[in-house]
Amino acid sequence: MLNRTLAPVFKQVEKIQLIKAEPHVLDNNIELYVINGGEQELIRIELIFKNVNWNSAKPLQAYAVNTMLVEGTSKLSAREIAEKIDYYGAFLQLDYNYDYSTVTLFTLTKHLESTLSVVKAVVTDSIFAESELQTFKTNQKQKLLVNLEKNDFLGRRLFSHALFGDTIYGYKTESFDYDKLDRVQLLEYFKSAYQPSNCAIIASGKITDNTIKLLNSCFGSDWDHGPAFTANTFSFNADKGFEHYLERPEALQSAIRLGRVSVNRQHPDFPGLQVLNTVLGGYFSSRLMANIREDKGYTYGIGSAVVSLQNAGYFVIGSEVGAHVCSAAIAEIEKEIKILQTQLIGKEELELVRNYMMGSLLGSLENALSHGDKFKNIFFSGLTYEYYEQYIKVVRNITAEELQQLAIRYLDFSDLQKIIVGKK
Numbered sequence: 198m199l200n201r202t203l204a205p206v207f208k209q210v211e212k213i214q215l216i217k218a219e220p221h222v223l224d225n226n227i228e229l230y231v232i233n234g235g236e237q238e239l240i241r242i243e244l245i246f247k248n249v250n251w252n253s254a255k256p257l258q259a260y261a262v263n264t265m266l267v268e269g270t271s272k273l274s275a276r277e278i279a280e281k282i283d284y285y286g287a288f289l290q291l292d293y294n295y296d297y298s299t300v301t302l303f304t305l306t307k308h309l310e311s312t313l314s315v316v317k318a319v320v321t322d323s324i325f326a327e328s329e330l331q332t333f334k335t336n337q338k339q340k341l342l343v344n345l346e347k348n349d350f351l352g353r354r355l356f357s358h359a360l361f362g363d364t365i366y367g368y369k370t371e372s373f374d375y376d377k378l379d380r381v382q383l384l385e386y387f388k389s390a391y392q393p394s395n396c397a398i399i400a401s402g403k404i405t406d407n408t409i410k411l412l413n414s415c416f417g418s419d420w421d422h423g424p425a426f427t428a429n430t431f432s433f434n435a436d437k438g439f440e441h442y443l444e445r446p447e448a449l450q451s452a453i454r455l456g457r458v459s460v461n462r463q464h465p466d467f468p469g470l471q472v473l474n475t476v477l478g479g480y481f482s483s484r485l486m487a488n489i490r491e492d493k494g495y496t497y498g499i500g501s502a503v504v505s506l507q508n509a510g511y512f513v514i515g516s517e518v519g520a521h522v523c524s525a526a527i528a529e530i531e532k533e534i535k536i537l538q539t540q541l542i543g544k545e546e547l548e549l550v551r552n553y554m555m556g557s558l559l560g561s562l563e564n565a566l567s568h569g570d571k572f573k574n575i576f577f578s579g580l581t582y583e584y585y586e587q588y589i590k591v592v593r594n595i596t597a598e599e600l601q602q603l604a605i606r607y608l609d610f611s612d613l614q615k616i617i618v619g620k621k
Contacts, residue, residue, distance in 0.1 A: 213559055213589060216568040217582055218399070221409060223417030228397045232572060233404040234565035238306040240402040241566050242313070242412070243573075244320060246298045248365065249390050249426040254377075256368050258386040261333065261378055263291055263298040268329040270322040275329065278315060287312045289319075295366050296429070296507040296577065298390070306403060313415045320391050321420055325383040334375045341372055348445060348618040349517055352452035355441050359614040360458050360511055364431045392423035397576070401569030431508040433458045438613040442621065451523040451619030454515050455530060457612050459503060461510030462578040468591035470503045470512070470607060473600050475550050476542055477501050477533065477608075478514055482549070484533050485514070495519060495526045507577060512607065520620040527615070537604040541597040554592050 218230040248259040267289060268275045282289045287304035289312075300320055304312045344350040354369055361367030389395075398416065400408060435458040460466055471479070478485035478501030485499045499516035518526040561567055575584050 213555075213562070213585070215562070215571060215582060215585060216565060218569075218572045218576075223398075223413045225393045225417050225420060225422075227393050227416060229409070229412060230397070230399045230572065230576070231404050231409065232399070232401040232565050232569040234401075234568060235403050238403055240302075240304055240306055240309055240400065240404065240408065241569065242302040242304075242309075242316070243399040243401075243569075244300045244316070244416075245397045245399065245573075246300075246390050246395050248296055248298060248429055249395065250386065251365050251429045253363050253368065255382055255386075256365070256370065257374050257378055258382060259298060259365075259390065260293050261330075262323075262325075262383050262386050262390065263293040263300075265325055265329060265333055265383070266291055266300060266319050266323050268333070269324055269326050270318045271324055272322070273315070273318055278319065281315050282312060285312050289316065306405075306408070309408065310411055313411060317415050317420075320396075323387060323391075325380050325387070327380055330378065330380055330383070334378060338372045338375050341370065341375075348448060348450065348452035351443060352454045352515070352616050352618045355443065355618065356454035356456060356513065356614065356616045359439070359441055359616065360456070361431070361433060361509070365429060366431065366506065366509065388423045389426040393420050394422050395426060399569055399573065399576070401565045403565070429508070433509045435459065435612060438611055438615060440615040440617065443616075443618045445619050448520050448619035450517045451520045451617055451621060452515075452517050453523065453527060453618075454513060454616040455527070455613045456511055456513035457607075457614060459510045459512045459607055461507075462505035462574065462580065462584070464510070465587075466603060466607075467503065467505065467510070468588045469595050469599060469603050471588075472550060472554065472592055472595055473537070473603050473608075474501050474503045474512070475554055476546065476600070477537060480550075480553055482553075484536075485516075485530065488533060489516070489518070489526055489529055493522070493526070493529060495522045495529075499526075505574075505578060514613075523617060523619065523621040527617075527621075531610045534604070534608050534610050537608065538601065540601075542600055544597075547597060547600075551592055555589070558589075 216232050216234045218232050221229040221231060223229055267278050285304060285308040287302060287308060290301040292299040292301065300316060302312055302316050358367040358369050398412060400412065438457060475483065477483060478499060485501060489495050489499050490497065496516045496518045501514040503512050504510060514530060562571065575581060
């Protein structure tokens with residue numbers, strides 16, 4: 198008989214097999230990486246462009262260009278682009294982050310050739326019509342106006358600026374920044390950033406030799422190299438932490454962000470920090486959740502993260518708590534950090550975290566697309582698959598003593614920038 202009062206025994210994940218990306222080079226030297234797997238006739242094609250030529254006088258260039266790519270070419274209107282993609286049951290997605298801008302196509306294999314022609318038009322022939330630009334400005338300014346009323350948005354905005362200043366990582370967008378945009382500025386950036394010299398392609402799914410031939414035919418020729426560009430590079434120091442308080446007298450909840458500049462995925466301490474972060478606030482059974490949500494009832498949710506960017510990394514704790522308990526919540530966060538620095542993590546808790554992290558990694562590899570996501574993590578960081586071998590080794594073997602030393606080195610509470618929006 199099954200005894201349901203007993204929890205199942207943990208079983209350690211012994212090995213995780215990744216589908217490794219196969220490198221290819223198109224005729225014009227674009228790097229193509231293929232993650233081939235699965236039985237479904239589904240393909241994801243990602244064209245990835247580095248964000249370049251950062252200029253604080255033109256802070257929204259890269260974002261505006263990426264967002265407006267589907268708003269019309271010299272031969273296709275925005276509506277025609279959407280209709281062509283929809284006709285084939287495909288999906289075209291635009292993504293922008295601090296370091297890269299991406300154009301992603303999801304399509305059935307049999308419709309790849311037809312849908313690639315639309316993608317080619319978008320990345321080579323977008324025109325940024327004045328009427329579409331004015332609509333973009335109006336919509337974005339309205340969205341910003343709404344967001345500026347949200348404590349959580351303000352907290353994230355102030356936190357990024359406290360860590361990274363007026364770089365692309367920390368710039369605080371204002372309404373007048375959208376007014377600075379003009380069509381000449383967008384075309385200038387488009388020609389610099391969206392060119393073969395600044396492009397890499399990742400193809401995930403059921404990939405055949407014909408797929409590679411189609412990609413080479415579409416993107417490997419008849420795509421001119423653009424003007425010279427400068428890759429975005431920044432350096433940051435982990436300065437002494439300060440409190441940044443934005444009072445909002447009517448607030449019922451206060452948004453809090455605590456954190457500091459840290460290391461990114463390229464640093465050997467990063468996997469260990471991920472383990473430490475999971476203990477502190479990286480999953481539902483974390484110490485911050487157990488204390489501040491379950492025990493104290495100060496919030497519905499609280500979490501922490503270690504984030505890797507191309508030019509930096511950072512550690513952050515975030516939550517929205519009742520305004521009347523904001524100071525008490527921060528005091529409890531400090532207490533939990535001090536415990537990690539002064540007391541060893543127990544064997545049972547550490548084993549639970551190890552199994553959670555290994556299970557999460559294994560569970561995130563359900564198909565070729567998710568294997569492609571794992572490749573992007575190392576591709577963006579300039580790493581090889583050895584990173585995952587080292588990550589698994591660290592998760593399975595890191596000791597409580599080593600985690601305590603990481604907490605002392607990276608989680609000094611006095612070094613954390615402390616953002617409070619609302620009341621304290």
